[in-house]
Amino acid sequence: xxxxxxxxxxxxxxxxxxxxxxxxxxxxxxxxxxxxxxxxxxxxxxxxxxxxxxxxxxxxxxxxxxxxxxxxxxxxxxxxxxxxxxxxxxxxxxxxxxxxxxxxxxxxxxxx
Ligand SMILES: [Zn+2]
Ligand SMILES: [Zn+2]
Numbered sequence: 001x002x003x004x005x006x007x008x009x010x011x012x013x014x015x016x017x018x019x020x021x022x023x024x025x026x027x028x029x030x031x032x033x034x035x036x037x038x039x040x041x042x043x044x045x046x047x048x049x050x051x052x053x054x055x056x057x058x059x060x061x062x063x064x065x066x067x068x069x070x071x072x073x074x075x076x077x078x079x080x081x082x083x084x085x086x087x088x089x090x091x092x093x094x095x096x097x098x099x100x101x102x103x104x105x106x107x108x109x110x111x112x
Pocket of ligand 2: 090
């Protein structure tokens with residue numbers, strides 16, 4: 001049986017987030033991956049596992065999900081998203097805002 005692998009770009013596309021965020025998740029080990037040569041690849045099973053872990057609670061019918069543009073966590077309630085990036089308006093989750101005092105998304109946050 002052939003195992004399907006996704007590139008980080010493809011994973012970013014699937015989640016509707018930017019590449020840097022997926023890269024960060026892979027680097028921190030949050031998103032399991034395999035290294036093939038210099039490239040990171042995420043197998044279908046690893047992707048599923050990650051998505052299962054992120055799916056807190058049961059998705060409501062209609063299944064709208066909200067992905068924090070900073071930490072990449074996926075939420076099924078708009079209540080978990082409590083702010084926006086000051087630069088681009090991308091959604092930020094409650095945890096990032098309350099715990100990290102985040103005001104910007106992954107791309108726009110200032111590294112200091
Ligand atoms: Zn967040
Ligand atoms: Zn932004």
